[in-house]
Every structure is written in C-alpha cells, then in structure tokens.
Amino acid sequence: MNHDEAWPLLDPLLDGTLDPERRWLVAAHLGECPRCGAYLADQARLGAMVRARLRDVPTPPGLTERIRLHLAQAEGTAAPPVSRRPRQLILLLPAAAVLALFLVGAWWLVQARDDQSAPALDLAGELAATHTLFAHDDTLLEVAGDPAAVAAWFGDKVPFPVATPDVPGYELQGGRLVTVDGRPAAMVVYENEAAQQYVSLVTFAAPVGDLAGLTTSDVFATGTQGEVAVAIWSEGDLRHALVADGSQADVLRLATAVVDQS
Amino acid sequence: MPQHDGAHTRRFEALTLPHAKTVYRTAYYLVGRQEAEDLTQETFLKAYQAFDGFRGPDPKPWLFAILRHAYLDRCRRRSREPAIVALDFDVSPGSRPEPCAPSAEERVLHGQLEDDVQSALWALPHDWRLVLLLADVEDLSYREIAEVMQIPIGTVMSRLCRARRRLREHLGDYARRVGYAVEQVG
Numbered sequence: 001m002n003h004d005e006a007w008p009l010l011d012p013l014l015d016g017t018l019d020p021e022r023r024w025l026v027a028a029h030l031g032e033c034p035r036c037g038a039y040l041a042d043q044a045r046l047g048a049m050v051r052a053r054l055r056d057v058p059t060p061p062g063l064t065e066r067i068r069l070h071l072a073q074a075e076g077t078a079a080p081p082v083s084r085r086p087r088q089l090i091l092l093l094p095a096a097a098v099l100a101l102f103l104v105g106a107w108w109l110v111q112a113r114d115d116q117s118a119p120a121l122d123l124a125g126e127l128a129a130t131h132t133l134f135a136h137d138d139t140l141l142e143v144a145g146d147p148a149a150v151a152a153w154f155g156d157k158v159p160f161p162v163a164t165p166d167v168p169g170y171e172l173q174g175g176r177l178v179t180v181d182g183r184p185a186a187m188v189v190y191e192n193e194a195a196q197q198y199v200s201l202v203t204f205a206a207p208v209g210d211l212a213g214l215t216t217s218d219v220f221a222t223g224t225q226g227e228v229a230v231a232i233w234s235e236g237d238l239r240h241a242l243v244a245d246g247s248q249a250d251v252l253r254l255a256t257a258v259v260d261q262s
Numbered sequence: 263m264p265q266h267d268g269a270h271t272r273r274f275e276a277l278t279l280p281h282a283k284t285v286y287r288t289a290y291y292l293v294g295r296q297e298a299e300d301l302t303q304e305t306f307l308k309a310y311q312a313f314d315g316f317r318g319p320d321p322k323p324w325l326f327a328i329l330r331h332a333y334l335d336r337c338r339r340r341s342r343e344p345a346i347v348a349l350d351f352d353v354s355p356g357s358r359p360e361p362c363a364p365s366a367e368e369r370v371l372h373g374q375l376e377d378d379v380q381s382a383l384w385a386l387p388h389d390w391r392l393v394l395l396l397a398d399v400e401d402l403s404y405r406e407i408a409e410v411m412q413i414p415i416g417t418v419m420s421r422l423c424r425a426r427r428r429l430r431e432h433l434g435d436y437a438r439r440v441g442y443a444v445e446q447v448g
Contacts, residue, residue, distance in 0.1 A: 011427060011430075012423075014426070017419070017420075017423050043430070046430075046433070047398075047426075049379075050379050050398075050429065050433070051398050051399060053377065053379040053380070054291075054379060054380065054383060054395070054398070054399045055287070055399055057286070057287045057290050057291075059282075059283045059286055059287075060286070060299055063282055063283070063286060063299060063302070064279050064282050066299070066303070067279065067282055067302070067303060067306045068275065068279070070303050070306070070307060071271065071274075071275075071306065071307065071310050072271075074307055074310070075271070126314065129311050129312070129314075132311070133308070133311055133312055137331070137335070140331075178315070179314070179315050182314070
C-alpha cells in the first residue's frame, strides 16, 4: 500500500471502522511513511487534548448538597408533574428483552436477601411512583397492540395470567414489566387522550403485609400518594391495582368497572 | 413519592452522588450552563424515585439513561421537537432543529465561556454530541451507550464515528493554530 492509498484510510482507522485486512495494510504502511505517521500522532494528541478540555467543566459549588436537599424535600412531598406523552409510539423491544432478563435476575436476588433488613412495604407509594415514572411516557412502554397481543406479551415474563380489560373512557396504550416489592409485575397503561389522563393497571403476586396502611372495604383497599390514587383488589394470591392521577372516587369508579368485567 | 427510611436514602446517596459531577457535565453539554443544574437535580430525583428497581452494580449508565429521559421530557415540554430519537435515525446537520440546546448567543448571555473545542462540540447534533460525550469523556462502553441511548450497538459506532469526524473537521483551524494536523485527509 502506498501513501495515496493509505491516506484516505487514516480517518476510518482512527474511528475504528476499518476492516481488519485494510487495518493491517495501513499499519504496515505507517512504518515507512512519516507523513501518515505524523498525521496519526497529531490526531491522537489532538483527541487527548479535546477529551481533557471537554472534561474541564466547572461544577457549581455545593451541587451535591443541593441534590441532597432536593431529595429530602421531595421525600415529604408529591412527585412533580410529568410531561404528557407524545402521540408517536416507539417500542423498544430489544431493551425489553434485556429488561426482562434483568428483572427476573433482580427477583432472584430479592428472594435471597435478608428480609429482616427490608423496610416496611409502602405499596401505595410504590405503585404511585411506578405510575408516575412509566405511565406518562409511551417511549417507556415495551409492548403495544391490541389487548390480546399485550396480554400475550406478558406470557413468558410473569408467573401469572395478565388481563387487559376495558377501562371506560380510556384506550389501551401498551404495557411494560415493572417490579412490585422487588418481584416482576405486569403494568398495562391506558390513556384518555383528550383529557391527557393515564391509568395504570398493575398485576402482581401479593407481597406479605401488602395492604397494611391502606383503607380496606369489602372489595377494595385504597390509598393515595400525592395526587395519585390507588385501588387494589384481590384475586386469589394475585393483586390488581388501578392507579391514576385523580381523586379516590374516580379511581374507585374505574376499578369497579374493571372488576365487573371479571 | 414513596416514603423511605434513612438507610434507603443513604444507600442511594452513597451509590449515586459520586457521579453528580459527571451527570452535571453531560447535562451542561445538553442544555447549557443556565439549565444544567436544574436538569441534574431532576435526574437525581427521578433516579431516587426509581431506585427500588435498580439492581445493577454500576449506577453510572443508569443515571445517564435517566438524564437522557429527563432531557427528552424537557424538550417535549417545550414542544420544540418530537424529541423521540428513532432507533436508527440517520442524523445529518440541519436536518431537524436542536431541541433545548441554547444558541451560541444564549450561551454567551448566560456567561458560558467556551473555547474552540467546546464550540465545536455544540455544533454537533445533540444525538451525536451525547454519544461522543458518553464514549470519549465518560468512558462508557459501546454496550452501555446502546442501553443509555436505546439504539443498537452498530448505530452507536456509526454515530460515534461521524461525531468524531465532524469534530475533527470543526477543529481543523484550531488544530492548525496549535500545531496539530496541518493536512486534511481525503
């Protein structure tokens, strides 16, 4: 390989995109071409200088302390509002597969932990946080489609059947795998597009003492966390939770409509 | 937000706060100095809310993924751009507006002093900028970047290649001025 042949390959070599055969040919050429060697050396030094310069961003004094303060303040208040979702739905199936493996692994880890050191379960809080974090952004959903397809997607991901009932006034958007008390749970999300309201239906295996601290009636256990209301009902060893931004009465009305379908 | 005991909060802080500077640095290059701390705070709050689900050994890629989501959320709120990064969107400069990024004038107005290197970085599309920062400044692997950006590894590599090349082109005059790379390849 002569200089004219090697010269246009230097940038691909730097970028790591040159195929092995040509990489070898260029490397052999470098030993006999000072011009190409000097270019590569300069680019390497320039890269190091750029890296050092970009790392040199002054951090505001007290940043860490302000983050701590922010967390402490938020711990005692409701989660901030989250933006509405865009209408475009992008599914992240490769990420979903990775997440599924991750969650199953996490479940086994949780099984092995020392339960005596675990904090008391705050089921309403956990469900509300899950809803706030995932329901408002459909890029975070892992599956979409008709109700049967969404239900089927959970088939090999959670050890219980998942239903996708109608929620009056809302349209099914999709679902994702989440955790409740560290174990895999199914989250199905519905949207009322006109009102920009979202409802999550979460199905999970009943954790020990999960309804402690909730208000219970014949059918439902209810609770609120900030502006998010939760209604939970039982089906054998399973729990279903309807979670939504809104009043407890609204959530109970929707939950009743869902229970009536079963 | 769920109420947690002190041990939970301390564990979160011990794992994540050592990365506050790197999260701030990346936020700085996404939204500029004026909003970087706000975006950093938002990232840590969201991370705290989701901490029960975190089981990985290294919180750094996880924090960057949350930062990216917080950034995209911010862009959506401003309704400047759909702000959804397609799985393999072939970005070319000028093909779409830059969401949330301050203009050069805004950066100067907010007292953001920058040199040729930083200006060249700001000239990159935000997707390229983030990939380059994660790879060359924060030392994430291709796989970790793919998870943060939710794109295939091949797309990470091609985006990184283009970003580095564009940066070199932007820095041509600067490099010559300081004695590097006096010739143009190609």
